[in-house]
Amino acid sequence: MVVIIMGVSGAGKTTVGQALARSLGWRFLDADDLHPRSNVAKMAAGVPLTDEDRTPWLAVVRGQLQAAMERDEDLVLASSALKRAYRDQLEVDPARTRWVYLNAPREVLAGRLAKRHGHFMPPSLLDSQLATLEVPTQALEVDVSPPPPEVVARIREALKL
Template sequence: MSAVISRRSPALFIVMGVSGCGKSTVSESLAEHFGIISLDADDFHSAENKAHMASGQPLTDAMRVPWVHGLRDHLALMAAQGESCTLAFSGLRKAHRDVLRNTGHRVFYLLLDGSRELIAKRMQARAGHFMPASLLDSQFAALERPMADEQMMYIDIDQPVDGVMNTIYTLVDDLI
């Protein structure tokens, strides 16, 4: 574990963006780099939410609220135990991002940013995910671009994964 990420001051790296941008891959790589836990917000969705999305329907804000609050509660418990982690989380709404800022962690947001065409191509190439590529437009429509006060790190994903990760390691190492 990095000496900078300690149990006294746990860190939370939220890797966010629309479905198919690479959140899970980046979150897992970042967790491995720092020797911390990797979480995926998709694992916290209810069976009803997953079925709703799998049927080609986007979630409503009302459907997202219990999911986000459940994530916050789990993360707060981890922070109380001194556990740092990464979280792959869409973060489409500012209100949801704000909820996760209050977990007891030092929070770092990384937005994986790419064009609709690039992400659609990646979604069509993946198999076994409950989120169909047909919902990509609804993801972009729901995404509230971060405001300047959110202290967001923007990561261009139009490069190989190694390039994305090297960019992130440089940014994060400079911050912590």
């Protein structure tokens, strides 16, 4: 099975995804680690990515998901997947994929981004991400205002993992 943790920057995709994977004994993969250097440089400069920028990156992420499923490997993936079209590209096998949408008020997200150091995504891009976000209708929506262990417990309970 693959659980895809999605949401805007600052929602805690990596933190929650790593904790969820650890609690399940599954592999964790962060889609941010698969961005080409040109995408990272663009975001680091405060320039939002376009659909054209994301297309090759999404293909690489999909390839990772496909390979995990072919190996029958359980995986937790953290990926922004802001638009439905992006989520459609990542949907390798709907029967073996669960989507989790991490959500929080803008103030919570902005506060987290202001405290984050060493990440290529600057806080200035939060509003562009929120504007791009197409809230998923086929995902478990989880408020990430509580501490990560509570969020992980809610996810596990809702998905029966």
